[in-house]
Amino acid sequence: MKTSIPKATIARLPLYLRCLSVLAPAQMTCSSDELAANAGVNSAQVRKDLSYLDVSGVRGVGYSVIELRHQLSTALGLNQGYAVAIVGAGNLGTALGNYGGFAAWGFTVAGVFDIDETKVGTEVGGHLVRSLVDLEQIVRQRNIAIGIVATPATAAQQVADRFIAAGLRSILNFAPTVLQVPDNVSVRRVDLSTELQILTFHLQQDAG
């Protein structure tokens, strides 16, 4: 971990972590070739990526699965149990609220919010839906670190602005819009139609 970790590497670390969880529980070590095959990347890439972490592989053997898992989790900050807020209790927000994967990686859904007062008080995936009015207060009170925007595009920027005003620095945006945020805020965008359009580009190419 001498120099800082390249972005491209960071984006692959969760992938490696996932690949480890697929291995047989009895498997003690794992080679870069095996990880590479599972993750769909080149094995030199795996070794170089891992060289940024404090893991030491054993030549002729591979990496210790336990050590690797621990180092990946540590590098990604997964040992800290971050709290997330979901804004938007529509179809997508509901799917997110019901998603079991949060807890598996140490995330806690500490609040689900909607602007529609008729939804407030109902439950979504075991989480009480709260009024959007209380967003800032609860973000601060529950020490929420990550905000998830699952609203229509028209509301997304406003929600992001409120997240930021409440002190949040990490946003995951599912709305089909580009959020304008200050430099010190990280945004990741997850966008269905962008992905579909990239696929159609390739479809068209193949068709010639």
Place this chain on the structure above:
Amino acid sequence: MKTSIPKATIARLPLYLRCLSVLAPAQMTCSSDELAANAGVNSAQVRKDLSYLDVSGVRGVGYSVIELRHQLSTALGLNQGYAVAIVGAGNLGTALGNYGGFAAWGFTVAGVFDIDETKVGTEVGGHLVRSLVDLEQIVRQRNIAIGIVATPATAAQQVADRFIAAGLRSILNFAPTVLQVPDNVSVRRVDLSTELQILTFHLQQDAG
């Protein structure tokens, strides 16, 4: 469009298209600076990206919004009205089935499938849920071009294999797993926990 378009450029084209749709309807031209600000990229990037398309900007003025929209759509193959199939009528599949954005970009949901026979025959976002048994038949019959995997991780590879067996060459995978596919099949992965983990990496950095 002399040489082939770089991957990184392709991934930004949908973004530019989206930015155009945000402009006032009366706006006839748009500069690379304006697009760049909306899309959150450098303006030289925008110009270079557009130089791979058959679009001609006017110096001192900018690009014709209409021409640009047309060229972006053409490059992405959005004029062809591709049909998509969604497998998995759980929370996520339901959110997708209800998503109005498909039609807006020329996509048709031509089938929603689930393995749970008690769901078969019900409706999801106006789409009849069909038995997974009929997947291959309907993919062929309706000329489905894109398969969306919205199943649990355990079923994802099997579904992908069946998509491929039915002749499909483009898959959008929402399951938290890396699909193993032949070289001639394109897969895009959309993965909530990967995105969250990338955010926590940065959170941790800032705190460190």
Place this chain on the structure above:
DNA sequence: CGTTGTGAAGGTCTTCACAGCC
């Protein structure tokens, strides 16, 4: 032997900077 760790080579992508044009 098999596998790691890494310098060096080779790509790809981004940004700069400015000539060219309306």
Place this chain on the structure above:
DNA sequence: GGCTGTGAAGACCTTCACAACG
């Protein structure tokens, strides 16, 4: 004046290839 289009520079990323080592 304002903006496009692009060569060149530079940053970043991936892959190769092989020495080092248990």
